[in-house]
Amino acid sequence: MADLSVKMAGVPFKNPIIPASGTFGFGREYTDYYPVSVLGGMSLKGTTLHQRAGNPPPRIAETPSGMLNSVGLQNPGIDAFLAHELPLIANEDTVKIANVAGSTVEDCEEIARKLEGTAIDMIELNISCPNVKQGGVAFGVDPKMAGAVTRAVRENTTKPLMVKLSPNVTDITEIARAVEAEGADAVSLINTLLGMRIDINTRRPILKNNTGGMSGPAVFPIALRMVWQVANAVKIPVSGMGGVSTWKDAVEMMMAGATTVQIGAALFQNPMAPVEIIEGMNAWLDEQGIQSVSEIIGSVRPW
Amino acid sequence: MLQNEKLEKYLIVKKEMLAKSCVRLTIRCPEIAKKASAGQFAHVRANGFMLRRPISISEIDKEEGTIRLVFEVRGEGTAVIAELRAGDTIDMLAPLGNGFTLEKGKKVVLLGGGIGTPPMLEVAKFYGADATVITGFRSASAVILQDDFKKTGANVVLCTDDGTAGEHGFVTAPLARVLEEGNVDLVCACGPNGMLKGVVSLAKEHGVSCEVSLEERMGCGVGACLVCACKSVKNGEEYYARVCKDGPVFNAEEVML
Ligand SMILES: Cc1cc2nc3c(=O)[nH]c(=O)nc-3n(C[C@H](O)[C@H](O)[C@H](O)COP(=O)(O)OP(=O)(O)OC[C@H]3O[C@@H](n4cnc5c(N)ncnc54)[C@H](O)[C@@H]3O)c2cc1C
Ligand SMILES: Cc1cc2nc3c(=O)[nH]c(=O)nc-3n(C[C@H](O)[C@H](O)[C@H](O)COP(=O)(O)O)c2cc1C
Ligand code: FES
Numbered sequence: 217m218a219d220l221s222v223k224m225a226g227v228p229f230k231n232p233i234i235p236a237s238g239t240f241g242f243g244r245e246y247t248d249y250y251p252v253s254v255l256g257g258m259s260l261k262g263t264t265l266h267q268r269a270g271n272p273p274p275r276i277a278e279t280p281s282g283m284l285n286s287v288g289l290q291n292p293g294i295d296a297f298l299a300h301e302l303p304l305i306a307n308e309d310t311v312k313i314a315n316v317a318g319s320t321v322e323d324c325e326e327i328a329r330k331l332e333g334t335a336i337d338m339i340e341l342n343i344s345c346p347n348v349k350q351g352g353v354a355f356g357v358d359p360k361m362a363g364a365v366t367r368a369v370r371e372n373t374t375k376p377l378m379v380k381l382s383p384n385v386t387d388i389t390e391i392a393r394a395v396e397a398e399g400a401d402a403v404s405l406i407n408t409l410l411g412m413r414i415d416i417n418t419r420r421p422i423l424k425n426n427t428g429g430m431s432g433p434a435v436f437p438i439a440l441r442m443v444w445q446v447a448n449a450v451k452i453p454v455s456g457m458g459g460v461s462t463w464k465d466a467v468e469m470m471m472a473g474a475t476t477v478q479i480g481a482a483l484f485q486n487p488m489a490p491v492e493i494i495e496g497m498n499a500w501l502d503e504q505g506i507q508s509v510s511e512i513i514g515s516v517r518p519w
Numbered sequence: 520m521l522q523n524e525k526l527e528k529y530l531i532v533k534k535e536m537l538a539k540s541c542v543r544l545t546i547r548c549p550e551i552a553k554k555a556s557a558g559q560f561a562h563v564r565a566n567g568f569m570l571r572r573p574i575s576i577s578e579i580d581k582e583e584g585t586i587r588l589v590f591e592v593r594g595e596g597t598a599v600i601a602e603l604r605a606g607d608t609i610d611m612l613a614p615l616g617n618g619f620t621l622e623k624g625k626k627v628v629l630l631g632g633g634i635g636t637p638p639m640l641e642v643a644k645f646y647g648a649d650a651t652v653i654t655g656f657r658s659a660s661a662v663i664l665q666d667d668f669k670k671t672g673a674n675v676v677l678c679t680d681d682g683t684a685g686e687h688g689f690v691t692a693p694l695a696r697v698l699e700e701g702n703v704d705l706v707c708a709c710g711p712n713g714m715l716k717g718v719v720s721l722a723k724e725h726g727v728s729c730e731v732s733l734e735e736r737m738g739c740g741v742g743a744c745l746v747c748a749c750k751s752v753k754n755g756e757e758y759y760a761r762v763c764k765d766g767p768v769f770n771a772e773e774v775m776l
Contacts, residue, residue: 238744245743245764261745270759274736276746278570278596283738290745290759432569484738485569487612
């Protein structure tokens with residue numbers, strides 16, 4: 217049994233595997249399959265200051281080896297989250313990550329203040345949701361805005377702060393450097409890539425929102441490349457995600473420079489994916505005679 | 520330690536064609552059969568596809584440890600599932616969602632439209648002679664499960680849109696007649712939205728409570744991703760409920776069709 221534990225932004229994880237925000241609810245939907253305590257951590261559904269209804273359905277479309285979603289950050293709001301959701305998972309032995317989204321800088325600050333003193337172990341500031349009209353990705357595509365919102369949240373929280381980056385930019389390393397400079401303790405990437413599908417019979421987009429965020433195995437090579445670029449551009453740790461569905465993908469992500477690996481759409485095909493990835497990784501490390509998983513982080517040998 | 524029983528692959532013991540491109544699979548899955556209730560669904564893996572396909576559980580045999588799924592080939596995913604044969608295994612998550620109200624002594628009307636008919640069979644088995652089953656299809660060639668419904672002891676009415684079998688017209692005409700006679704406690708329906716709207720408004724008119732099974736495109740199937748949204752009302756407030764977890768069966772009062 218290899219040592220699977222890693223440390224990211226000062227937070228100890230028992231293993232590097234984390235279900236990604238928006239695909240794991242508030243941590244209670246998969247407990248029929250496995251206890252969340254087997255996971256390194258869990259990133260909870262994106263939460264805003266006030267309740268959000270989300271976009272009209274259909275909100276999902278299938279693509280070759282992937283999918284589009286246009287949920288639009290449906291959530292009960294931070295107060296309802298703290299009152300009704302967090303207490304149910306507060307004592308779970310896994311790293312609990314709050315995914316924070318806001319339409320204004322002030323909203324993000326206020327959510328961060330409300331999370332102080334709670335059982336949340338870490339904040340993942342989502343500046344990259346492509347499915348909402350205000351805030352969301354608007355913060356994530358401009359290095360100045362990304363830096364400003366990071367700074368604002370930094371000044372309102374004592375919790376480790378991870379900033380989630382959008383891939384819908386020309387140079388993701390520029391954004392990563394901007395949030396690092398303004399106090400981020402880690403970055404996570406990638407959020408979904410903006411995409412579209414059309415029903416040729418009705419000539420209507422399948423998603424009622426017309427466009428949506430693409431994820432799943434099809435985006436893996438893009439995500440891997442971005443993780444590698446960002447890991448080389450910043451000193452803070454990287455949480456890698458985008459299309460990871462097997463333990464081999466997770467190993468690639470870590471070799472590219474990720475300290476932890478998040479699993480999203482793969483859960484829809486196989487709810488056991490996170491557990492199978494942890495087990496597969498462990499078996500491979502043993503077979504390779506590698507004592508600690510942290511030895512493989514950033515170990516790719518580029519040509 | 521890990522309870523991954525839900526994820527085993529299950530043996531298909533029988534495959535039948537009920538109509539052109541309408542398949543019935545009998546699947547051995549004792550644990551699922553034990554837990555399942557009429558109206559719940561299975562989230563079925565289609566080999567080579569990213570997303571699972573939701574299919575209602577049509578029948579449950581707790582003693583034999585089997586369930587039956589009946590589905591129509593609609594697109595590429597259901598076409599792949601339809602290629603499975605007896606002796607193959609099927610990968611499914613089940614039972615998911617909630618089912619119809621089952622309360623002995625209630626007089627019920629069960630309505631099925633087209634491929635919405637199969638889940639009503641297990642409900643009909645529960646209510647037997649206390650049920651009137653009204654099913655509607657496009658035409659005679661699409662009609663399925665009539666003998667199975669008759670075996671439950673229910674009063675069975677068949678309709679077709681084109682009059683090639685049973686009554687000519689929609690299921691709402693016989694429903695109106697049965698409701699006029701009175702003595703109905705509950706109406707349960709599964710089918711296309713247009714049909715459901717008609718059924719719901721008739722039930723409302725007669726002050727009879729009504730449950731409908733809804734469809735929406737799904738991701739996880741377990742309530743975690745919020746893609747299967749359906750507009751609902753609770754305490755006068757509109758919100759999006761999850762078809763996979765809060766449904767697929769809803770009280771008609773709660774959803775906006
Ligand atoms: C709770 C529930 C129970 C169902 N029960 C049955 C049943 O018992 N028998 C049956 O024949 N069909 C049933 N359906 C519909 C069935 O899920 C679709 O026909 C099927 O998903 C179509 O897949 P496809 O790949 O053939 O079509 P495609 O059009 O190629 O599918 C593309 C994508 O859209 C989704 N999709 C397309 N149509 C529907 C739909 N009507 N509902 C939900 N998702 C859809 C698919 O799952 C897939 O993700 C049910 C749907 C739901 C939500
Ligand atoms: C249905 C769905 C909902 C999502 N909701 C959120 C969200 O609320 N906040 C967020 O930061 N990312 C959200 N994401 C993005 C994922 O966390 C992840 O970044 C992305 O899906 C790429 O990973 P994957 O390919 O493994 O799914 C969502 C993704 C999906 C599929
Ligand atoms: S399909 Fe994921 S919440 Fe319903």
